[in-house]
Amino acid sequence: MNETKESKIDYGIILSILLLSIISIATLFSTTYLIEGKGIRTTIMQIIWYVIGAIAIVVIMQFDSEQLWKLAPVAYGIGLLLLVLVLIFYDRPTAAFTGAKSWFKLGPLTFQPSEIMKIAFILMLARVVTKHNSEYEEHFPKADFLLFGKILLTSVFPLALILMQNDLGTTLVFMAIIGGIVLMSGITWKIILPIFAAAASIGGGLLFIVVYNRDVLLNFGFKSYQFARIDSWLNPYQDSADAAYQLIQSMKAIGSGKIFGKGFGVSEVYVPVRESDMIFSTIGENFGFVGSAALIFIYFLLIYQMIRICFDTKNEFYAYISTGVIMMILFHVLENVGMGIGMLPLTGIPLPFISQGGSALLGNMMGVGLVMSMRYHYRSYMFSEDESKFD
Template structure:
């Protein structure tokens, strides 16, 4: 039997190893977080272990979705995802002011938007792939048409998510879309002015919030809506209010210095340190060295995903890999950034590390897509060749 046909030869062990390392770090960090924080009595380590098992099974299922199934079922997945987002608006459980959760018997709560992230990656890859195969010649008009398609597909779930409301997840969707636009083949004549305009508008709004807030109030905005920006720029202005969390987070990370204080060392207790602020535990317990090792594992994982896209060479799969990379990168950048005061605080967890079954499931499903690309490589190549001959 050809070694390429053996299951063992179709597994990307580099990605699997990276996942295992992240899982170990997650369990140790969550355990340490519980030792330093008496906010909850639940055993989050055991709960996370259960979700690791569930997510591992999800990876196995996702890996079975070859090129043919993904392209044929993409819009069905998208429809199911939108139905979940609508369902949660009417029957969801409200947590911290956001109606984003549904209750799953025996497992607890599930946040559908985490699963829809993966679905968005699949359907955007399908849209871009179909468009580029149909229109071989790129023109500004045709590229603008593709841009509109991508925008419509993305804005519908974002709109439903903002009704929950969940700004952090909405930003992740935008990051996924932005990355996939960059590799879609759309001309820079459209990308540069659009992205440049967005950056200019964002910069202008930030300037107005900081120096001319009264102008925005006259336009209908409320002063309290700018509180998060003010506490991000200057957390010391409200140390017991909006700036409390970020000040405590930076203090906890700084306390670890180079080598850390050791796992479970009761240094700085921070609310939600097992969840969105798990990086403070890693920085405090294992110091700069531990935090650097974690970031190095993320970079290694991202490199391995990019290698899959380059090795396989099927554009549809390249788009999927891009979406997964953008999702992971944005999560890591935003989460670490908000923990060290570089970015505003949003409800975005650290991938594979933070406690939370929904986020873990969504991230594992995304990795399942990448592992499935390598796993189904030969069958996918055969199907793509058949499609080209039929065109």
Template sequence: MERKNRVAERFDWTLTLLLLMFFLVSCAAIYSGQTSDQYSGSNFLLQQIFWYAVGAAIIAVIMYFDSDQLNRLSWVIYGIGILVLLILAFAPVTEFTPKINGAQSWFITPVGSIQPSEFMKVFLIMGLSRTICKHHEKYLTKTMKTDYILLLKIGLVTGLPVGLVMLQPDLGTSLVMLAIMTGMIFISGISWKIILSLYGTGAAIACTILYFVIWAPEILEKYLNVKPYQFDRIYAWLDPHNNAAGYHLSNSLKAIGSGLLTGKGFGERKVYIPESHTDFIFSVIGEEYGFLGGSIVIGLFFLLIYHLTKTALETVESYNTYICVGIISMLTFHVFQNIGMTIQVLPITGIPLPFISYGGSSLMGNMFAMGLVYSIHYHHRNYMFSSRNNYTEPDTKAMERSHSSS
């Protein structure tokens, strides 16, 4: 009985409650998103429930391993992810490895399509966490030289999967991996002089490219061999109502705007949006539940980020801290990008909303990440305040006797 109580105390009930809330929101939104003639005969709700069950099993397996074991397995898991991406990159287009919407990113299996890059995001977090930990163990004295060495290591570990994903091509997932790398760099201990100069230069280059895309696209076409159709996403983002490529965004704005404060009600959708059960799931929520419903969903994500931050601050092992920061970076970028693209704040990149959008690979990858958090909480919570737990009250009477005798 005492053992069961200890297990219950170490289990992360807060995270479980948050995931249950996401599950309910996902089921309601997907049920509404799939109710159109386009998806007649497909039951994405049942499939999403199945993937949630698989995700729960993944969490149970990952939670079994403690941080030391996961740390040692990091390179093995990272290597397996790279190997699978290599196989996908050089595989011919077949029924098993088809090209969908211009990208060869999936393996078709009897239980559904599997997208390896969704898992690779979490594998990258594990690889970067081990890389930073081993670097600090090797270089006890921190200098500008060691910082540049660490930056090079982080760049190489990130660059390999990013390059393989871009070959598919999949810009959205590549951006997520770069966001993970950015978050890890910020807490890796690298000098801020290096970080500011690096990202300052990157921001200047990005702004310059955006300027040419908007005002002088012919220069990019001439010198960088960029095709005109590749600018469509930017043009659709800036002016969706007068651009054929902005159909999704235009209807998304109509749907969210028509929801007003409280929404039209469950199942009362009027605005048609293709793929509304996947990338544009937030548009469904905004139309049916309005500003209040959208705010509640965003609030759930803030609670999740807060809980992950709290876990990162409480753990005493640096590897666990890096894991939490990597997951926070991944989820934060996903949420801001997905919701931002539905309200015209950011360009459309095809990034799903974590735990809510339909998608087996995305959900399983995120549940794998949550399994790491469960493991941290389960195996290390009893060590968080070990100095306090092992503390014994001093024998004041003995101290008084010793003082009197002296």
């Protein structure tokens, strides 16, 4: 029995994205129009970006694994070029407000190239790991060290450029993508465990220095606003009028929503930058614990369906692509919700598919398009799992 391509579209993922889009549009309307009285422009722009994102999904779904394989280095190169250009032509007012040189100014719109670079980076890492594993069919220490070196070489340039933008949050997202693909790559635990232990030790050591001797880090280029975020995380009520104000207000708003929330568009707590980084505070205040839990459950369903597609189609190249996309979305959700309730430090990471921001939304939709392409082209590559022939 022949399957039509329509039957290979994953409607579960489409439903999840549709639900998230409804929540996003409703929450932004509640935040910017009903609560803050800023007008309806933000809501309309989010609808427009969702339409653009839907078109991006349809376009990306037309690319099969062989075409994506060939596209990966081109996309990676263009992404690196954009990261270099944004360091030169970044929007000065936005940089002055956020502290990060991460946005181009395009008329009335801003564009963050690192969000699109995430997708190009995932494609390139997936290609690097797949090609290496096709050349070394068995895993042994020398081959695994070589693979880890290839991953580091692919990662060092985008990471360095993003760090030069003073964008720590996006750097952490890239690290999460790298970590997920390394775990899936087949590298032995005898190599992975010491590396992760060393990374954890460095992170713990940096946190210790921040608390007890931060002047050392200032000499290495760390910024005072980064220390302020750590301080507000460890002790938010120490300086409630400055760095920790946003976090305290977010926790108050979410806590005041209680079980069922105060109702759509109802708010009694002011939260700065609520429409982007702190959008979860509106959901918590308007819809309470029940609404917040429902949102997290939709994210769970979306990620579960992505994992299921990966197991159903059994394609190594796509497995690494889906791993990168899943880690990108998962880290965004955990970090944004975590910082909103005070469990994690503030990093300026938006809530996927919900927060205001066209670049971030477009990047996430492109990631979804890559995963949906797996199912769409299943018949065309199910008998051709050796991606090394793509070269």
